[in-house]
Amino acid sequence: MFIKDLLKDKVILVTGGRSGIGYQIARSCLLYGAVVYITSRKEEKLKAAAKKLKELGPCYAIAGDIRAVEQVQNVAEHIKALSGRLDILVNNAGGQFPAPAQDISPNGWNAVINNNLNGTWYMTQIMAKEFFIPQQSGSIINIIANMFRGFPGMVHTGAARAGVDNITKTLAVEWSRFNIRINAIAPGIIQSTGLEQYPPELLKDVSDRIPLKRLGTTKEVADLAVFLMSPMANFITGETIYIDGGQRLWGDVFEF
Numbered sequence: 001m002f003i004k005d006l007l008k009d010k011v012i013l014v015t016g017g018r019s020g021i022g023y024q025i026a027r028s029c030l031l032y033g034a035v036v037y038i039t040s041r042k043e044e045k046l047k048a049a050a051k052k053l054k055e056l057g058p059c060y061a062i063a064g065d066i067r068a069v070e071q072v073q074n075v076a077e078h079i080k081a082l083s084g085r086l087d088i089l090v091n092n093a094g095g096q097f098p099a100p101a102q103d104i105s106p107n108g109w110n111a112v113i114n115n116n117l118n119g120t121w122y123m124t125q126i127m128a129k130e131f132f133i134p135q136q137s138g139s140i141i142n143i144i145a146n147m148f149r150g151f152p153g154m155v156h157t158g159a160a161r162a163g164v165d166n167i168t169k170t171l172a173v174e175w176s177r178f179n180i181r182i183n184a185i186a187p188g189i190i191q192s193t194g195l196e197q198y199p200p201e202l203l204k205d206v207s208d209r210i211p212l213k214r215l216g217t218t219k220e221v222a223d224l225a226v227f228l229m230s231p232m233a234n235f236i237t238g239e240t241i242y243i244d245g246g247q248r249l250w251g252d253v254f255e256f
């Protein structure tokens with residue numbers, strides 16, 4: 001797709017890199033020559049993913065919860081000790097659960113906000129302070145979700161992802177002085193491990209509700225991430241790109 005050495009020797013951290021979209025992004029980064037770190041909570045599964053990815057290039061696993069500041073700091077310290085720098089951060093870790101807004105408990109609301117907004121923020125601020133600002137260069141890619149017309153059926157994640165969308169715009173301006181670019185990718189429905197969290201009845205006939213009449217692939221999301229982190233996108237910052245087969249413009253995401 002792109003030239004072979006597009007990301008040669010770039011040091012890249014992919015959160016949630018053990019599965020689904022994050023795994024595919026990590027895989028693509030390795031194929032284009034990068035050194036890749038992956039992080040997530042479930043250590044055994046994370047290590048197994050890193051072992052497989054190592055067949056393609058240098059890949060390291062550091063377990064951690066993006067919601068815990070001290071664990072995020074620990075990830076930064078490991079990268080510093082091993083590579084001495086970080087060039088690109090992909091904030092991919094996240095998740096939520098479908099529920100009618102009136103039924104979401106305070107704890108459920110906080111769990112989703114913590115995961116998708118606060119966790120992304122801790123990662124972003126810590127990696128910027130430890131690496132990107134001192135280096136005077138860096139690129140951040142936030143994986144959010146299609147909340148173009150709100151997110152009926154998942155109000156908590158809609159609110160959290162809209163927060164990250166705004167962080168993306170704000171920091172693109174505020175941190176331009178440090179030569180940091182920051183962009184977001186908003187996937188529609190992607191055929192990925194993440195969908196296993198959803199009841200099959202919710203996903204029934206879902207392709208019919210997407211103008212392009214199919215789900216996206218993790219490879220398509222990874223290709224977009226590689227483009228945004230590469231020199232081809234050097235003049236793009238503060239942008240959110242939807243990759244959703246046109247779904248943001250038409251119909252309902254799912255029955256709710």
Ligand SMILES: CCCCC/C=C/C(=O)SCCNC(=O)CCNC(=O)[C@H](O)C(C)(C)COP(=O)(O)OP(=O)(O)OC[C@H]1O[C@@H](n2cnc3c(N)ncnc32)[C@H](O)[C@@H]1OP(=O)(O)O
Binds near residue numbers: 096097106194195202
């Ligand atoms: C048509 C489909 C469109 C799809 C578009 C988007 C797709 C994707 O994003 S795919 C990626 C999906 N992957 C995930 O969602 C995985 C990660 N998700 C989670 O881990 C959970 O959803 C989480 C974020 C809530 C996990 O947080 P955690 O702190 O581990 O949660 P707890 O188990 O401690 O529960 C806290 C709180 O939340 C309530 N809760 C959790 N799950 C559900 C649920 N399925 N339904 C209702 N409520 C849930 C839980 O009950 C707790 O609240 P209290 O009971 O009041 O204590």
Ligand SMILES: NC(=O)C1=CN([C@@H]2O[C@H](COP(=O)(O)OP(=O)(O)OC[C@H]3O[C@@H](n4cnc5c(N)ncnc54)[C@H](OP(=O)(O)O)[C@@H]3O)[C@@H](O)[C@H]2O)C=CC1
Binds near residue numbers: 018019021022064
């Ligand atoms: N698939 C889809 O259709 C869509 C996905 N998205 C978003 O894209 C991202 C990737 O989704 P997908 O690959 O499908 O889903 P997965 O559930 O496969 O991936 C989520 C990853 O995030 C990690 N993770 C979750 N919470 C935390 C945490 N607190 N700290 C560290 N790691 C965490 C998980 O690992 P572990 O359990 O080991 O922590 C897992 O590797 C998510 O943010 C998702 O919400 C958005 C729109 C659509």
